[in-house]
Amino acid sequence: MNSTQKNREDNNSSRSRSESPLSQEEQERRKKLPVYERTLEENIMRKKIKAVEKDRLIKVFNALIQLEPKRIEQETEGNKTTEGDTKLGKQKRKKSNEPKFSARAIYAMMKKLKYNPVGDEVERMIWEIDEDLDEQISxxxxxxxxxxxxxxxxxxxxxxxxxxxQFLMYAYDKEAIKNTITVEDTLELLYVRCGRQNLDGEIFKIFGQDEKTADGQEKEITYFEYLAQMKKKDFNNWTELENKKKKYDPSKEQNLNKKD
Incomplete structure (x- = not known):
């Protein structure tokens, strides 16, 4: 099987996975609801992401799934006979077979990136987004x-x-994930998300002032370096937003409206 066929099969298998924990009937019913009656989660999931981003996101998810140790499902004969042909039994089997990854897959990937997590860093990653609290990510x-x-x-x-x-999405290259990234690795994803006008600024936030090394080689950064830059970026963005809030005076806007 060539790499193109393998990519197509991987992408199709990911797209066929359950998009929502709700039943198909309930999903169809909720699609007809007006925006104000939908949950915040539903509105977020309805938002589209660029095809390039989704394709890379699927590949990263698949890469993490591949690092997850196979789960050994132990079902007793009693479970099979009592739940085997019922709707509940089918739902349970479908859920148990749904591809997911846990902290173990993240640890394995971090080892490939030569990154040593601190304390409960990995477990916290899972906990922050684990909607059903099963310690795995679907x-x-x-x-x-x-x-x-x-x-x-x-x-x-x-x-x-x-x-x-996001680092893994940048680092994904020809069926493998590198342990460093360059400016060139980030260009496509940054361009489709930020546009040409913001591209240089986003590159600066990741790589800093110098995009090349002293000997003229393209600069490469590790996940450790990337993470430090992202934490700095997020803090600066949050600080800037808070400062704008402090400067905003609603009374001035009210006075302007009165004059009009």
Missing amino acids: WYEFQLMFKRCIKDTSYLEPRGLFNFV
């Missing part, structure tokens, strides 16, 4: 996390797993 939760963070303008969304996944 494709639905994975998408929800990504969409929440890229649409977030308050800079208060937990970004532990997002920063990790």
Whole structure:
């Protein structure tokens, strides 16, 4: 099987995964609801992301799934006979077979990146976005996390797993994930999300002032270096937003409205 066929099969398998924990009937019913009656989560999941981003997101999810040790499901004969043909039994089996990854997969990937997590850093990544509290991340939760963070303008969304996944998306190269990234690795994803006008600024936030080394080689940064830059970026964005809030005076706007 060539790499193109393998990519197509991987992408199709990911797209066929459950997009929502709700039943199909309930999903169809809720689609007809007006925006104000939908939950925040539903509105976030309805937002579209660029095809390039989704394709890379699928590949990263699949890469993490591959690192997850196979779960051994032990079912007794009693469970099979009592639940085997019931609707509840089918739902349970479907849920148990849904591809998910846990902290173990993240630890394995971090080892490949030569990054040593601190304390409960990995467990916290899982906990922050684990909607059903099963200590594993499904494709639905994975998408929800990504969409929440890229649409977030308050800079208060937990970004532990997002920063990790974003680095992997940049580092994905020809069926493998490198342990460093360059400016060239980030260009396509940054361009489709930020546009040409903001591209240089985003590159600066990741790589700093110098895009090349002293000997003229393209600068490469590790996940450790990338994470430090992202934490700095997030803090600066949040600080800037808070300063704008402090400067905003509603009374001035009210006075202007009265004059009009």
